[in-house]
Amino acid sequence: MAVRKVYGTLNSPATLKVLACLFEHDLDFELVPVNLDAGEHKKKPFVSMNPFGQVPVYEDGGIKQFESRAIIRSMSFENGKKGEELIFWDARKQAVVANWIDVEAHQFEPAALKLINEMVIKPKNGLAPDQGAVAEAEAELGNVLDVYEARLVKSKHLGSERYTIADMLHLPNLQSLMGTTAKKLIESRPHVKAWCSQILARPAWGKVLEMKRKAQAS
Template sequence: MAAPPVKLYGPPMSTAVARVLACLHEKEVQFQLVPLDMSKGEHKMPDYLKLQPFGQVPAFEDGSITLFESRAISRYVCEKYASQGNKSLFGTNPLEKASIDQWLEAEGHNFHPPSAFLILRLLYAPMLKLSQDENAMKENQEKLEKVLDVYEKRLGECRFLAGDEFTLADLSHLPNIHYLVNNAKKEELFSSRKNVWRWWGEISGRESWKKVLEKIDEGLALRR
């Protein structure tokens, strides 16, 4: 008898949820998406806090196993389902895994903070009644530009961040870049760097990401 599908909790519009969705599609893992309504505080309910003690998204269930934090979930999915889907997504030997991990860490520590700040302020500040701190906006954009300059050099040396194969290191960037390019009017940050722009065109054209975008569109339609 086939094992039940894994469960992923959270709205697909969330960048962290979208990251895991892309991984699940790349690995061809059967899953059930449980799209929490965060406006109703469903992510703060006692039952959900048993899965995600910080009351954030995503949360993940695989039978009796529960996990949170999108990058950790993605690594787990790649390791458990190593023999199916994209077998190169998290490497096939220690050196490949270390290379992927270092760029995945760069995404989490260097790319994500300034990009997430810009997304929050440019897309959600009015709704959340956040004041626009122009100095902070400028500072975070400059931080992001420095990261993209490093990427530009790296992507002039190889096709993808961790080498010549698409991996988690690339996948993890998809949600934030999508919102910056398509919603926050920050396309020029990427298009002005030819190697970064070539890379973005390639990774955003993957079938796995197109499926995630369908889920995002469905989620947005339900909110209208």
């Protein structure tokens, strides 16, 4: 019986990040679908869980959280087991991970979402990408990935040598970008390319993709 519930959708990067974290920690959960096309996230009862009307909401033992990165940080601290954790218990080591968690939020994702909007979302809705916006977003994401390349020359993962939630938070948007011509931005940077291949191959991420495949097939 899953006590944990994720209210969200498999089309939402923030929802997918939370699912990846649940699989990483081998936690049982139930995904409760929220129909964004029908605007369910802007109506009751959803807005009584997240008054900002955004997915996902995560419910665990009566506590509801709706900011995906907060959910992921909390889940990882609560469920990390010695030797398998995606965070560090050492404050100084975790400080570096924390920094790269917030880089994903404030540098990587804004640039990535602009590109994904032009190259994935618009075409899905029958609209042509705005080529000026694409060029601008590519330049912006390129600058972020230049910083990542320099970082990954010195460290196998963003926050430390080992995989942490700072890397994990990148998965949904990296996966989307790799399905577009923007993958050249990743593949032209050797350390970013190697990091990207490696983290996309995490078994927990494979389980998220498998959920998506099953949902699309049904």
